[in-house]
Amino acid sequence: MNQNLTKSQIYNFNYEWKFKLADAFPLADAVEAWRDGAGSFFYEKEYNEQDWATVGVPHTYNDQDLFVARIKDAGSGQKRTFSFYRKWFRLPPFHNGKKVLIEFEGIRQTCYLYINGKMAGYYEAGIVPFAFDLTPYIEYDGDNLIAVATDNTSTRDLDYFVAETPNHPEAVPGAFMDSLTELESIPQSIRGVRYFWNCNDFNPSVGGLSRNISLHVKPKLYITLPIYSNLQTKGVYIYGTDYDIQHKQAVIHSQAEIRNETGCGKSVILDSVIYDHQGKEIGRISSGLTLIPAAQLPACPPLSITPVDAYRKEGERYLPQLEEEVEPTLTNSVEVTIVKHSALVSGLRFWSPDDPYLYTIHTELKLDGEVLDTTITQTGFRKVSYDADHGLMINDNQVWLTGYAQRSSNEWAAIGIAPDWLRDMDAKLVRESNANHIRFMHVAASPADIRSCDRYGVVCTQPAGDKEHENTGRQWDQRMEVMRDIMIYFKNNPSILFWEAGNNSINKEHMREMRLLKEKLDPDGGRFMGCRTLNTDEVVQEAEYVGTMLNRHAGRFQSEKMPVTETEYLREEAPRRVWDDFSPPDYDYDNLWLGLGGRKQPGGDCHDLTSEDLALYAARGYAEFFNDRIGGASAKNFYAAAAALCWTDSAQHGRQAASENARMSGRVDPVRIKKQSFEVFRTIQSPVPMVKIIGHWSYPQVGGSNYRYALKEFDGTYWRKTGEYSFRNPKDKTLYVLGSYSIARVELFINGKPAGVCDKPVDTFVFPFEHMDITQSGVITAKAYDYQGNQVAVDTIETVSSPSRLKLTAFTGDRGLLADGADVVYVDVEVLDEMGRLVPLAYDRIDFSIEGEGVFLGGYNSGRFNGFGKEDSVIHQNHVFAECGNNRVFIRSTRKAGNIRLTALMQGFPEESVVIQSCPADTGALSLEPGQYLAPNYDVAPVASGYPFKAIPEADAAKYVAEDKVYCKVLVDGQEPDTRGILSIYDHGSIYSPILFILERIKSQRPQLFDYSFDPEKGILTLTSDGTTVTAEKGRTHLLVNGEENLLNGEPYIHKQTFIVEINAVVSYIKEVVSYYDEKVRVFRIELP
Template structure:
């Protein structure tokens, strides 16, 4: 966890509360990132405003008035969406699910600020809303946000009361194609096909109480502030040394000039102060805002990279007076990582280099909503981290977020799990002109400012499709203005030297080039820039349909409007190997034509976006996992294909009807040169010739009850890996397994627990072909949200669902009352199952708490 050393002279060794990636509270309260609290006491207090709102799903006149009676409205906590009940609920069309509610709604929250805060600065931050929010405090409109993507904030100092009750009222509006109020221009990315609709306050809300001389927030729209920028320079990887630079924006809103000193504590993950950087005193005139710059050469650093995502907390401290005898007035921590990144073109030395090492980037394209069935887009942060765990464990190191910027929670996840991110701002699938292009530039500016301390972001995406050379120059200039030193590149998907895709000038203006389905590759771009394949393997298949030989489906029989007809076996085996090989076999510094620096498979999780299973499924079925994050066979085969060590996976199961004979597929990593297939210890196949480097096929294997084993051998004939699957008996019972956030389920009104329900045989093994209805009853202080069957419209938020391949998952939401919650599952002919979780109290006083939301 890093070597403990004495900090710089004059700084006492201490342990910082909540080191990088952890959650804790100190005197300063919850931070902007939601991950750490400042160890240095100051006047800054950050309140978590997520609990205890009132909500109504309609537009109500005069709802902003403090005296408005909202007692009949629903009691909810944030994150919250009203589209959890109507998404994943109907068949997908070419524009996504069309029946979701898109309308104005209202939220109201009451709170009392302590009288002791009187005279201080008060700011609100929302981590995002879809699509617009008009915010009122005590009946006065404090601002409007319409971009629908980024975090945003408002100054409410002049509207709040101290020692008396306040009311925040928010009119949130996800109406389809809601135009910008001032210009009447629609936002290009406000579309449900590439940006699934989840209306409401779907992300964290917090309130900052700050001294009148303070560090600003990285929220440009409305507040016009840029926060603190932290970055390394002159990185010596082998010497574990770099110059750490801090550019902190400080504002003096007092009536007289103030002399201040900015310092920064660089804190290791074990809580020890690696170094303290102290600047010289600066005098700020009344009303002045200034960026104060610090830098210091620091040795003994650990660098962030995929596989070893080391994070530091840089705690910035603002003191009035000099560096020795000054009085601390403001302090807050920034969770970040230090690394070196280089982006090179060429067939031999080209590619992406992180910390002086060439890294082939491999992973997934992910819808930035990253939604779950049954809970929609209002996902507790600890569940977002489950994505990170699974993506990392599948040996992926890349996510290309699609069309709109990933949420702060998702980027905190990629920072923590060492997953390189391609972060867009907002677009659809074309360039734009006029006001729509200006909106894209403004949104990219906000994204750059907010996320530029996140080490996992290596790429900013200026467009999901090609843009003109002039527009690309604007975007690269924007990066040079707001993120000049972060080790990141600006580019977009589909630019090429072909004039139909921007031409050579667009390629020259970009800092990396993206392609889609290998359609936009060009040697001109390859020789000059790294090329990232942004989305491939679009073939779609559901988790429940194993193959052509497994009951109850015996193949994927589809409707007339369906484009793809693949079983899970097809999707995870022949198609996965063929589509991945196209980029793996042509990777930079690899075999073949050495084209690509990275590739992202579409998509990570089955989504509520547009799809090509028209009028047939309630989700687009391209994921490595399904819409509730149960692994599909494709997750295992991608794990193998991306593995840096020997690995293999037998695709499918080994519980078939008598007389079955079929091709058995085994996916093996590139280390394997021969796969032997054994049935109950006897060889039934031996394949020395992989298809597309990874896939081994064994035709006509007759099923026999027992165990099938695949054994992988290296080029020298030595066994290096093996895996087995075993026949199960008939299902005899149900089994429930609960899952909660670390520390348990919180009674905060928004936290989620989920239960895996399995049909198991007499030995407790999941029966892989069980598909039947299970009914659920819930007792205790929680709401049952149910689960999801993609082939059945109307399956969400019901007290029943079917198992699929022997398993499914249901969700509950905690209420504000702590206590024991018990779920019971029943199905005809199976022994019932019962499981319990206990929610823990979540204290809120006068509408306020400094206790953070649940995370990892």
């Protein structure tokens, strides 16, 4: 058998793309707008592409406008429209007649793909990896043209956006749209069902060919790919059973789909060879001889696999069918034979967060002794279980999962989309912060992010597609189809332990559907299927784990059966640049605050927090879940995992809508510079003793305008500056030190002299030192002691002198900066004093110039944006400003290798330069250049797990303070209104709640049920429903119901500038509303008619 005629090949298809921003919508308008001078369409071979840019993938046009505008509730203000891509390639002669499949690791939102002038397929769901079979359209002896039209339109601040194309012969792909504001203007013939998760606030829309692309060339007898849309195949599934952790062995199973398109039956053997990180074979699994019958396939694959029965054509309209009117979600592969084999393998090194060891498995398809096709899978083997008394167990070790919730777009400022090696850096940073868990939010994370989590031991919660509440009909079926695709593609990734069915509660039938789907597609992967905000017995019974939000519906009845995870606590925000209220330049956070409990609205800031304030919120938030963990101090034994919102400052919906260009809830900023919050979490999540002084030690001396801050007063909406000023007292500041769980006592020293001792921490981790004089220059040291009196940790901060020079440091992937037109190098710029120490109060402008083979992309600053009287965004500019003494800028390579010189200049100081050498890379249309990443070090395995967090009785007795109130959650039809962080309190049968937020939610869903008004000056709420008028007044212990007194259990009051009242007494008067308290999960349920 001729080897060249039989072997398969995977090509890196990321290079030699031509790009044009069409800036038109919908597809037909975009295509028509960009005809060339001869009238040719962009997808035709004859088209003149002379003025198109050459780009590499990943590519986005939103790198230049993300984080440029002021943030809004709708997210960032980036462009959302159609763009076009073209690429030419020619197959080598030895591939004549083979299968040709193109794989996209994802796109946002749609892909309409043409080859040689013909549409070969389309995909519109915007989340999962997808692929098309190009074989029928390939010209084996000539040049082939791939053309892609993609749009990233979405809800929020757009009148029109893409909707699903019905799979009907008369339905035109790319023509269907939806609108939340202009629906009536859309002809009924092209009104479609939108994808619920296609929104800019919860799923920031970053357009273009933003993920890796591969071209698979295979013989006609081959192993399928794990891609259901649009190939309808599942590929290889590798998993372990019968784990013997002590003796390092398990039964390893390999299951593969084989398709035979040769026209006659073939008998094959399947081998799976397991290699360790050094390339040594450590196990081999072989099947017997298996007959693979010939497949019977249509000449051309379908353009779409959207179910044909999803819509009914009625006149000119396409009507979505009800769930019960359509067939169950398709999961069967088309014309394949499944070959299964297994063997006991010894000497295994098991995957865990502490030792994320990966094996490389070659699954080889052999015919007559020769290898026809090979699929390479990187995976790890781990035993996963759950015990009600010990919590989550990985390889028989208890593991406390702690980390962050992160938007799956995982966008960056300046570069938009990161190359794979920067995603590895992200994962390394997560682990450096002593986290081991990421809950990706709303939609599935990219394959590159999941691979990074595999490599660095970050346990993942992987969702499919959702926004914020339950769906029915076609939108629910879309969610099922996406979950199917996700499980098929990611079933071999060991970092995924949780499949998330939804970002909010779903009903028991839907939960059962999701669980059964997992049992069918991933029965042996050691993963749990569940959902956020499950709080009723009937739904919990159908789940395998439960996610909570802010701990308001966790119960032991759940954690006795399955893992309970907190999915997104700590919603507060603070920018990196503001240290505290005692640091220049403002000695305050200069913003436009809406006040505690203020109503979220455009142009207002919901938070007034410095980095120091956020540190205290973080410690308090984490302490709640840490103490409520299985084995925790509260003895509630609820939680197996907790995730804080978010990992990065991001382009999602933001609450600092007057002062910032991003959602400021991150541990790192949008270019992954560590915020103070990073150090906070690194300390409080640490499994070993650690101590950290919050802030810096370079405060100015008293005098002049130092410590002067602007006074503000509340005008009914905002806290505005009065024009008057006052002064902080830096000789009477509380200084905060954080200590990890095992720290019992902290001693503080200033310039070697004792300055205080704290052995009574608050919120488990915070050691406060009151009445400190922060103007004392020199050295401040915190020494930490455990409960045996041993010094176990120390932290020191020095006072620095004035800025003296800049320092530039360049960072690349493992193979250097690749000259491929897509790779990037980032350069950290630091402002140093004469002793080489970072100057934490430097905020100066730094200008850059570049020479050589690189494109300068600039960097990022918080608080700077264009519009609303400001034009100071630094995105894609030749300058940035130092923040807290440093910043970061980016350079994209060209396709020519050579030197790049970057020079930085800060006024009044000598310029500083760094030289980067870019390396040659194979950038051909059919490239064999491997992807670049940051390889982990597998040479030394850890001795023991660092994350059991076993209880320290002395610490629990000294640190834990039980809640003095019983907090509860209020749900309206199963969904929680946003109460701006103000909690509802359960007290002797009554629920005291911030009622205005809850009434607003009910009103938005059922406006006809009632009317209400609130007089903030008098503190009087008036509600009218079905002829009944109810009045509640601040300080008055009874309601007036049609003028008659009705006694309350407690008087209404004002808290954090909002009205608190016994909500169960008020909402009962709204017509047909049912309300009751569910004691088991501490939820007050309001059910609307």
